[in-house]
Amino acid sequence: MMSDTTQTSTQAPLQPQHGPQEPASRTASRTTPQSSPQHPRLLPLPTRIRRAMSGSWAMLVATLILLATVIIGLIPAFNSQALKQDIVLGAVPAGTDGHVWGTDALGRDVLMLTIAGARTAIAGPVVIAVGAMAIGLVFGLLAAYTGGWVDWLISRVVELMLSLPTLLLAIVLAGLIGGGYWVNVLVFMLLYAPYEIRLVRSAALSHLHDPFLDAARLLELSPVRILARHVFPVIRPVVGAAMFLDMSNALVSLSSLSFLGLGISPQAADWGRQLSDARDQLFNNPMTAIAPGIAIIVVSVAMNIVGDWITARADRGER
Amino acid sequence: GSSTAKSSGDANKLTVAIASAVSTLSVNQEAGSANYQLAALYQEGLTGVDGTGKVIPALATSWKSSDNKSWVFTLRKNVKLHDGSTLTADDIVYAINVARDSKKSPGLSVYWPNYVQSAEKTGDDQITITLSSPHSDFPIQVSNVAGLFVTSKKFFDEAGSNYGSSKKLIVGTGPYKVTEFDPSSHVTLTKFKDYWGKNNGPQTVRVDFVAEDSTRQLAFTSGKVDVSFNVPVTSVAQWQKNGASTTAYADRSYYGLTFDPNVAPFNDIHVRRAVSYAVDKKAIVSGILKGYGEVATGIDSPEQLAGWTDNDASKAAKQTAKLPAISYDMKKAKAELKQSSKPDGFTATLTYPTGYAQAGKASLAIAQNLKELGITLNVKEVPLEQWLSDIGNGKQGIGWMIYNPTTPQPNEVTSWLLAAGGSGTNPANWNNAEVAAETDKVGTLDKESDKLALVLKSTTTALDEDIYSPIYWGKSVVATAKGVKLAKIGTFWLGTNWAADFSKNA
Amino acid sequence: MRIVTKGGFVKVAKFIGRRLLNLVILLFVLSLVTFGLLYLTNSDPARTLAGAKKVSAAQLAEIRHQYHLDEPLWKQYAIWLGNAIHGDFGTSIRTQLPVAQMIGQRAWVTLTLALMAIAIALLIGLPLGVVAAKRHGTWRDGLITALAVVGVSAPSFSVGLLLLYVFAVKLGWFPVYGLGDGSFADAVPHLLLPAITLAVGLFAAVIKVSRASLLEQVESDYTLFAQSRGVSRGTITRWQLRNAALPIMTSSGLLIASLISGTVVVETTFSLGGLGTLLQESVTFKDIPVVQAVTLLLATVICVTTAIIDALYTLVDPRLRPSGGHRGSADAPASKEGEA
Amino acid sequence: MSIMKDNRQSVAQQGEIPQDSNTTTTLGQGSESLQATAITLRGLKVRIGDAELLHGVDLDIVRGETTAIVGESGSGKSLTAKALAGLLPRYAHVQGSYSLLGEMVNLAGDGRSWRALRGGAIVWLPQDPFSSLDPLHTCGTQIAVGMREGSRAERRDRARQLLTDVGLDAGVADRYPHELSGGMRQRVAIAAALAPQPQVLIADEPTTALDAQMQSGVLDLLGRLRDERQLTLVLITHDLALAAQRADHLAVFRDGRVVETGSRDDIIRHPRTAYTRELLAAHAGIGEMERPAIGSAVVRAEHLVKRFAGAPRPAVDDVSLTVHAGEIFGLVGASGSGKSTVARCLVNLERPDSGDVRYTDGKGGMTGWSMHVAQLVFQNPYQSLNPTMTVRQTLAEALRASGSPADDAHIRKLLDVVGLEAEYLDRKPGTLSGGQCQRVAIARALAPQPKLLVADEAVTALDANVQRHVLETLLSLRERTDLAILFISHDLDTVRRIADRIAVMVDGRIIEEGSTAEVMDHPKHEYTRKLIASVPQALSVNLAGEERHQ
């Protein structure tokens, strides 16, 4: 074995200087283009448009919609205005004097009511989705990673929760705590959680034997840390997709409780409530149903666009 | 929609959509109004009613009593049952005993069977029913409207718990025979050829259960349905636009507020009055009900009371109009509240049952009315069952009373609302010994005018004390498609062979 | 595929045995919990049964006595359990009908409806999810995802009415309501529109989950290698789907679970008397025997679905097969793989 | 011809894109050498995100012969290979002109035009044997599915035949990839690559995970196929010796460019660029270091047995070994002989069916396994890094976990140990080359400053320069900190150069153990003798000859 003379062979390897075979030119050529923004002219036009559409544009609009919804929800004035009745007028179609979108059965202005409905549109669904996913992550990861009786127990409880009648739980909680919007939010958080637990658990299971987890175990990282830093980021796309979908789902679920007589107070402006009240007005003033319906759809699409964008950003450069 | 509802082709088949499904054909087991409506076509009692509520012979041809306690019924001869057998007195006695058995007839036994002491066969075609207390209007109680449904004893015993189910169906003596029953979908009936009476109705009647109002309307629009009951009053105009002919009739229902005089602040009559004055009943009837209702001036509706006025509701209406119900007057409302223990207003909760959208909307209207007084009324929707359980629980100062009488008993509503005092006996937990005694006394009176006078007197007391604040008496609307004619309609129409009143052009 | 190996039957028997035990435990606990929850609701069946009518306290007591509602809670439960163990689920308080009979009449409607809905959702949702993942980041992807979200946010009764109006009333392609003449053959076309309505709400879940998990596969090495060998696109897609199958299967199983108890609105809109409406009516009525029986039935269906899906896991992924062995680690004992 | 058309359109499209003169000239050149060349590539530029990774690669691959692409780790070999098969990620921007077997190919073309070429014309064999197979299908299925003709049964039989051709048991057809060792998977992948009978095979490090004997077997097979079928072989490798032995032509990559091409003899004998000379020199050997005195035993494995369910024989069968402080213990053996399994048992990732692993501290007391005692460098570096974490995060975590400060300076120091530039700190594994991943994995294993490093094929994916650097680092670490190393490799040459003692494994058993000199010079066992005989020696001989000549 010959010692061949290169300049590096004599250096102590652990010295924090340049890499051993590091010609100066190399470092320079690699680092310079890194930060400079990409020249837009280099992309074909359709790509540029597509990129803009799928990224910033849609994102911008969606963010604006959500912001507007939140802000409007914070202005109490709308609420009292919107709830003014005119029962003698009743439901009139769109365009009738001063009511752009007509009125509902109680003669309330549909436009105002829809705007005021923004109040309950975002907070509840976000709390439901985030809360349920938090529960899902904690127990789903625990079940997948620990295995054994913990997994068995969690899986059985999940099955139990999945089998419990929704309505029963809602009624009992409403009876015990006293009903209302936030109780419903709590009910749905509990009802969504078992789904998330299963989802997280199975997603985590499919990565449980990945070598990088072995590597993490060799570093004697605590299970919590392994789950939080190694397993969670890997399953994040699935988790993200499910969570933002849940927000849309929750928005609709909250409104469907009105069908069962457990919804939000009929006095409050709420899209779900509006929709369920609109059932017998569909033919008198279709706007009573269309307006809140569109509002729900627009907001939940916006939530998903923003959600997807956040998930995509978090995963950028992964592949 | 541009398509207009046309009747489905077959002139011999009538398709009817109703809003609620029945789980069994036996009213003894499930006594909802839909059950009664259906049973009217296939089962009969000793007596029957006509559209106005007048008692007419059915399985009994005549009846008499000397003391209002012991009733002798002479039976119709040669009545055939749907299973081909001939009806016997034993079958009827058996049916009465079944109605008295709270296990077999949980829905019915609380009514008239409750005061039946015995029912016996006292001749080949005669039975005698003995009551524990005198009841002058007993004959109407053994009609199918009030709750006697005669069947074959043999069939009942054979069917056991399957009596009235889709497996065994049901046997009666009525003009129609059930040929098909699917509790999740429909009942099909065909004309019973051995029926003792006349039946000009269509050969086949199919009753579909379509719970959702909008679906029912779409089904109607699509021409799949000839007749629809339970047209929501708020969308009558829309149905008409889609080609429906609509007919409304007073359905004897009572909608009103109940105040519990034991719950603050409603223990203060001024508070109660303030609330009653503030409710704009007229606006509710015209705005929310679109006129399909009547501002209630008393508790039992004139149509209900008509049993004591020769079945002429207008006579009864003249009487009820004189009752001292409070009508809308915001000034007086404010004045009353000033005098009360809560001059600056207060907060209360009003619940209404799911499925009663009109009551919900009325609640919101009331809340808006009360806001002017400074009273905050929180409106809550709860499941029907919970609402029922909460009636008279002594916790709610203000509550809805929604009452759909099923029997023709003229004071059916007040017999409960004004029943003997004490907690739980009446929905308001109102304790007025005099009124309670009066209510108990009604059954013992002979003359109908006396009964009416007494009931109106106690009602007056209740209204004066403002324990009950009536709002409206309801109406129901029936829609018929083009080519379908509805001959007549009346308050008790659904307790008769209603199918025969429809005729279809081929 | 190697599925049945030597001793495979023993394994299958063991798997089923363990599952059955799980099911029994679950059903027992579930019946306890349901019973307790029902007890906590504040409606009174006796009162509801009597209706808004004049009933004396004695009569109410009589009704309560008849259904053992006046017994202490544990005794009520014991009575119920004793009967249930003997296969007698009692009679409904609300309708006096034997519970088994009530459920029998309605169960198939809901189960068929749920199965049809999930089948439609998968048949349409999966291909869309595949396209979205393969055309990831393009306008097609965006459009599909957006449509899916619109589907999930459209309340099912609105969708139902809209479909009814367009396809049943205007075009006359489908029946408007009900189940037809009662035969199964006639019921299927009647159930199609409701099933589509339900499926609209499921697309999003199917599309999003399949897209997300497929995306991981699309740029994987084995995909590239297969592509480079000229393996057909269909085969590659099948491989990718199979690799992405775990989360997709899980969420499909969950969808079935959610469907079975979530059909109330659609059942109401299309006038189909099914388990959903029965359960809803019985819960609000506090009809304990019916609620118990329906809940247990649904739980059984859910458990069986879960078991099937877990069995499918091991079919799909050889690494999860106990027989195949795996690079297990100290933290993941091999025994747990079989039961997920 | 449709492909031609496609490309013309794209050339027209590209008109608006600023191009360097290279592109225009190549078009002409391509058609001239139509017969002789299988691949003509001019001005291949690849840009991902903001960085240009290939800066105009020109390549001419002669038909029916073997061309080796050599070059340091991260120089763009794999990217070029992928580009040639149209397999770069969607977000990569590709430019350049490319003619394959006489037809122009649009490098930025859509899936359809590429699909027509793949399989029959060209096949790309990926670098990482662990992720190149679908985990859910048996190996036989995966091989058969790429075949272009034949009934099911015929395909199955041919798949089995191919497996025996690459030196595997035909029974492997029924096994799943996760049941195979790294080398076995690599051979399955080669069989799969050959299944469609391509005209051009681009094999990215096809034999890195194979021992010398297996390696020559597989390369012989490829050579035979080349002759029989006019297969054009592009071999990507960091192993210059192997390239020199097997290739007819060489292309030397560096920094996303081709710095030198030509016939093998030309380049080996007359390297024109300093870089090539450096590369050749690097191969020749490592600086001799002083061997510290062997200390006390760090780990003692006794009678390890591990049998996987369903396997015909134990993967590890009664293996005992002891590694001492300051010692480099080489574990060599055929692919599938159980080396990785022993390694995993040592660090507690696999529980042996029977037998003991005992760690002892300096004073002879017993300790259990802990991260400070032993660390493992995994055989498959790609998958042993969390795909969602940047290099910085991975290393910082390892430092923090072991209680060291995780600041920038320490991280950079770690990178330096493995010769990786700081610019890779904020990259995620998906954007690193094979060698870069491997170096990150080594750095991570060194972070907790373990007493024992189990290096499972830790330097196989590295080019000679980097390999030497890493090995020297390990040697000096041993010198300074008494680090014990269990060096697992199939590369006898490397092992010989650094190991103090060597054990040879066959079929789960250690058949021979002794000092390096003993084993290398006086092998007792037949297998060992064969192994030693098949080490590629061409380059060292040649080089030596050259030097003597000079």
Ligand SMILES: Nc1ncnc2c1ncn2[C@@H]1O[C@H](COP(=O)(O)OP(=O)(O)OP(=O)(O)O)[C@@H](O)[C@H]1O
């Ligand atoms: N997806 C990507 N995004 C960004 N950079 C990338 C990506 N893929 C590869 N690179 C970079 O491109 C360079 C060339 O990578 P390539 O994989 O071609 O190297 P290589 O020559 O094959 O090296 P090795 O011998 O280590 O495998 C490397 O510096 C790598 O970090």
Ligand SMILES: Nc1ncnc2c1ncn2[C@@H]1O[C@H](COP(=O)(O)OP(=O)(O)OP(=O)(O)O)[C@@H](O)[C@H]1O
């Ligand atoms: N999870 C497993 N299930 C079944 N068999 C396995 C499993 N893991 C490894 N084996 C088998 O164990 C034997 C030894 O594998 P191991 O990975 O230890 O080999 P190796 O010596 O590291 O080979 P290479 O040099 O190719 O990596 C092989 O025959 C392999 O097929």
Ligand SMILES: [Mg+2]
């Ligand atoms: Mg590479």
Ligand SMILES: [Mg+2]
């Ligand atoms: Mg190995």
